[in-house]
Amino acid sequence: MAREIPFFKPDISAAEREQIEKVLDLDDLSKAEALESAFTKRTGATYAISTNSGTSALHLSMCAMDLKRGDKIICSVNSFPSVPEVVRHFDAEPIFVDIDAEDFNIDLDAFEKVLEENKSKKLKGAIINHVAGQPTDLDRLYEIARHHGIRIVEDASDAMGGTYNGDPIGATGADITCFSFSPHMKNSVANAGMMLCEDDDLYRRGMLLRNHAIESSGWDKYGNLEYIYDVVDIGWKYDISALDAAYALAQYGRVEKMIAHRQKIAAVYDEALEGVKHVSIPVKKRDHIYHHYIIRIDRNRDGFARALKERGIHCGLHYIPLHLMSYYKQKYSLRVNDFQTALQTYQQVLSLPIYHNMSDADVEYVCDMVKEVASKHI
Known part of the structure; x- marks a missing residue:
């Protein structure tokens, strides 16, 4: 199991x-x-x-x-x-x-x-x-x-x-x-x-x-x-x-302790997932506390997420662009292509689990499963 x-x-x-x-x-x-x-x-x-x-x-x-x-x-x-x-x-x-x-x-x-x-x-x-x-x-x-x-x-x-x-x-x-x-x-x-x-x-x-x-x-x-x-x-x-x-x-x-542990997890993710086919790790441009760890999947992001869930790994999505939400789309007559970068990002991003009480074994399992799914991903 x-x-x-x-x-x-x-x-x-x-x-x-x-x-x-x-x-x-x-x-x-x-x-x-x-x-x-x-x-x-x-x-x-x-x-x-x-x-x-x-x-x-x-x-x-x-x-x-x-x-x-x-x-x-x-x-x-x-x-x-x-x-x-x-x-x-x-x-x-x-x-x-x-x-x-x-x-x-x-x-x-x-x-x-x-x-x-x-x-x-x-x-x-x-x-x-x-x-x-x-x-x-x-x-x-x-x-x-x-x-x-x-x-x-x-x-x-x-x-x-x-x-x-x-x-x-x-x-x-x-x-x-x-x-x-x-x-x-x-x-x-x-x-x-x-x-x-x-x-x-x-x-x-x-x-x-x-x-x-x-x-x-x-x-x-x-x-x-x-x-x-x-x-x-x-x-x-x-x-x-x-x-x-x-x-x-x-x-x-305890916020500083929690941040330090998330940054440690992010460093493990960075090292393990760098160069993995279909996967791009986060770009760090400034101070980063990794409240989320957001990766890019070059194609079929939803299929990748489903494969991870089948292996017990639950992911997040940050975020679905607001112009795709029914209320704002209808209220302001927004079109799907109005925000090209956000749209493309939404179609590719996936947030991996990252929180203070993740064990080393949990982190290693996530890395292994991401690499396993990536090796079979179409």
């Missing part, structure tokens, strides 16, 4: 259990504040707002920017659906941009061209995601944004704990940076997100809208609202539970 290698499996240690026990014993319910403090300390960001999911953090960032109907936000067509989704909830418009053929992040030449062609005051900013944990060229991105006077929101869901030129992702120059603790799991052990920023107004508005836009004289240690309060805007219920925050805090405390 084939060994079973899931695409992802959470790693739960004594640290997570200890943090959760403290909450269950009602000994320490301030885990959200502790999580926010951990982020500002590690990244150097001025402000941190914890949320109940990464999508909530992205949506809250649009709220903090006061996005309105008809406004426009640029994003890569190679993003998770949460990115344009948070824009559309304001009846604002996402503008899709093609991708770089090597690192699968947004094509900055195309990004700049879109800005040159869209001089409208309705164009407010861009949401830039870091595919697989490798950031885009942030120096150039920020320079373009300053020249055109737009705001940059980084979706760093794949880049938690990552760096750009050695500096922590989260305070490298974006207006807002958002993180997710479960970007690729449908049924997560716990959900958590984070929004980082430097601007006082963005922070105050984010904090206000995170919890129903309630202004109050205070809350007690159990989260009970003081009996006199006011509602000053339309807000959301995006604050994080103490249990979710406890789990996220323990995970974040």
Whole structure:
């Protein structure tokens, strides 16, 4: 019987259990504040707002920017659906941009061209995601944004704990940076997100809208609202539970160890799969934490994936281009060939399992099976 290698499996240690026990014993319910403090300390960001999911953090960032109907936000067509989704909830418009053929992040030449062609005051900013944990060229991105006077929101869901030129992702120059603790799991052990920023107004508005836009004289240690309060805007219920925050805090405390192990796995994959027929390994252009390990299959990618699944190896796909999704295709009359690089990439890419609790034997098995399938691939 084939060994079973899931695409992802959470790693739960004594640290997570200890943090959760403290909450269950009602000994320490301030885990959200502790999580926010951990982020500002590690990244150097001025402000941190914890949320109940990464999508909530992205949506809250649009709220903090006061996005309105008809406004426009640029994003890569190679993003998770949460990115344009948070824009559309304001009846604002996402503008899709093609991708770089090597690192699968947004094509900055195309990004700049879109800005040159869209001089409208309705164009407010861009949401830039870091595919697989490798950031885009942030120096150039920020320079373009300053020249055109737009705001940059980084979706760093794949880049938690990552760096750009050695500096922590989260305070490298974006207006807002958002993180997710479960970007690729449908049924997560716990959900958590984070929004980082430097601007006082963005922070105050984010904090206000995170919890129903309630202004109050205070809350007690159990989260009970003081009996006199006011509602000053339309807000959301995006604050994080103490249990979710406890789990996220323990995970974040081990993020560097997890990254180091993924990088070790990636190095094994690189060495084992370099030069394998039909397979191309990832192109490393900048700091890379290998949240995903994305290979290219030169033809019949789906057949390759099926063959791996028959051998017990579950793979991912990052991502199906947004212009192929029924909603966006129909809403904006998009054609299949509108984003050529993203389309070709989508037809070839495959994400292999890579996570902290993969054993050496698991990694070796994945390598062996990829080579075996490649040797028979048509």
